[in-house]
Amino acid sequence: MEHDGEQPSNGVVREHELQQPQQHEEDFAKCVELCSEGVTVRRMKRSRLSAPHRVFIKDGRWLCYRSCVLWKFVPMRLKSVEVDNILEVRSGFSTDNLHNAATQYAFREQTSEEMCFSVILTHRRFLHKSLDFVADDSRSKRIVINALQYLIEKKNKERMHFDERRWLIENFHKADINNNGRLSFNEVWKLLKRLNLQISEEYAMAMFMDANTKKTETSNGDGVLDQDEFLAFFERLTHRPELEHALRLFSSIDDAALTVNDLRDFLIKEQQFAEIDEKKVESIIETYETPNHDNRKGFRRLLQSRFGNIMKPGHESIFHDMDQPLSHYYINSSHNTYLTGLQMKGEATVEGYISALKKGARLLELDIFDGDHGEPCITHKRTLITSITLRNALKAIDQYAFITNPYPVILTIENHVGLPQQKAMVRIFNEVLGDKIYIRPENAAIAPLPSPNALKRKYLLRGKKLSSETGRDRQLDQDDDEHPEHPREKPRKIQLLPDFSRLISLPSVKLSSNIYQDIKEHPMDGSPSLSETKVQSL
Incomplete structure (x- = not known):
């Protein structure tokens, strides 16, 4: 704020x-x-x-x-x-x-x-x-x-290394609107809503009254909590009996506490961590134990760390076989990536691409149109969306593409650009992305796609591509729009610059009602776009 x-x-x-x-x-x-x-x-x-x-x-x-x-x-x-x-x-x-x-x-x-x-x-x-x-x-x-x-x-x-007490004290002072060192229930309730705690107001009031041990009141007779009472209030609010049960279950000393050997058994048998020795366990205890040696708080802090993750140890990062053809994988995809607000008005922005890549997206959409000053731009067709230049979008993409992981990024190109600016488009792609663009080999139509490992730090352009007279590439989709502006309007053939077509490594194909025949006839690296209605009809 x-x-x-x-x-x-x-x-x-x-x-x-x-x-x-x-x-x-x-x-x-x-x-x-x-x-x-x-x-x-x-x-x-x-x-x-x-x-x-x-x-x-x-x-x-x-x-x-x-x-x-x-x-x-x-x-x-x-x-x-x-x-x-x-x-x-x-x-x-x-x-x-x-x-x-x-x-x-x-x-x-x-x-x-x-x-x-x-x-x-x-x-x-x-x-x-x-x-x-x-x-x-x-x-x-x-x-x-x-x-x-x-x-x-x-x-x-x-x-x-989260300091819970300091965090609570900071929130206490933020909630103390009149700076009198005490919180009324209304101030506490506003804080709970801001922290998104899903509890009823009646339950919060009951916890508030229990924590008001000093029975301090305002001139109106309303109870208030000082800092120590607020800390006790939060302790009551976050108390979890099941944690005490787990402590006693794994404790060898009949108490809600774990020895070094107890904690080692818990991490290996229950949490499935391997190669945890006593020295490592002692280090863990030193990290998560509270200053007053409160075992329940220390155990809760431990379970809020990676040692309490529900995810299996070793699965936090990529552990899969990444040497299969690219088409064997689900791909984290985004739609209308350049939009951050409404679909009909607003702004196209590079922040949409940056945000998607930071969240792990591996497929981005670029709707490219003829732009000002002879260079193509990205915007949303037939809307009031303002545009961004293709060059600026590609620069932002290239800066953030491989931060979360090194695997290839697919750029879906919705090409609405005339031939003159297609030349500029080829130049911009080559200047910004250069040799990181994967170029489709001659036998791509009859060969499996390379694996994610083989395509590390590469860009694959997906879109319309010029077809050939023979072979599987004769089935490539040549229509400009899959959804024409008017229902009775037939999709029109687009004009593609050969130099731009050469950059496309995942060519668009159209599916018929016979998907088995399509699999036989279409190129192996063909990439159809399907609506939900089309999928249901198949």
Whole structure:
């Protein structure tokens, strides 16, 4: 969430205080210290640059910046965002806002891509929100990026070693709206709803009254909880008798506690972990045991870690046979990947592709049309959706394609581009993706597809392809639209540039009512698109 903030005392970044960046913790910590004084930047919003101002990091928790306004005579308001809400920091023209600004001559005259960076935030209404900045020099940019990346990594490490008590105290103070050090039931109930706890208000009230041991009341006679009572309230709320049962079941000392040998037996026999020795078990106990040696809390923390996963150990990552033909696998696919909102109006955005790839998608959809300035764009047909350029979309895809795993990415091409811009399309694919594009061999129609392992870090383009006069490739689909604009309109033949057709490695085919005949006649790497109605008819 964003908040208004107060600006710290004046300070500037001195060039001699920042050496060349080194991947050491003390260097990044130095950047955080410099950012607490402030770094001069300009914010870019709606393709306009703000006046120079300072961004700074407050208490290692808040990124503070100036909001942009439409009127020059209105002073910019100081705003802040929690580091917890920052997803990543990007360099260069890496967001839709900067892509659009970069097309304007006036913006390019004022700055260069090397000076731009973006802070990507979580957002309630949108997929993500970006704060786009232009630094005065490369050192200033590097200070902010290094400082934020250091804090993000630090927060991620803290999440791995979750401090429940500190988290509860932080939420207690957030819920204490009037800052009196006590929480009324209404404040507690709002907090529970914000944390998405699925309990009834009556049950929550009963737990609240039990926790109010000091019987403190407001002037209206309503009970309130102080910090210690709130911690006890949460303890009652999260109490799980089945955990005590499991502790006693595996305990050899007739108590709700596990010895080193007990825990080792539990992890091997119940959780199916292999090669767990006593030294490893002692390390686990040291990690998850609470300071006051509360066995129930420690056991609960253990079960919330990877040692309590319902997934079989070793199956967190790819463990399957990845040497079968690609067609033997289910593929994590996305539809209308470039859309993040409504289907009829809104924006096409690179964030849709980035989000899908981060979630593990291996098939993305690109609806490509003739665009401005001689280069194709991506948008949604016959809607009010704004467009993004093909080049920017491919750059974003290539940057994030193989972060989650190295296996191939299929790009489904809905080609609505005329011959002149198809030449530009071929050039853009080759310039951005280059030799990572898998080129279909001559015998592909009669040979099985390569395996995912053989296609690691490759792109397979899926779409219409020119057919041949003989062989299985004569069955390739040549219609432009499977769903014409008017029901009585016949699908029209498309014009395909041979150079673009050569890039297609998964050619489209159409199925008839005789699927067995189709299997015999269609190329082995053919890829049909089927509606639910068509599947039911088969």
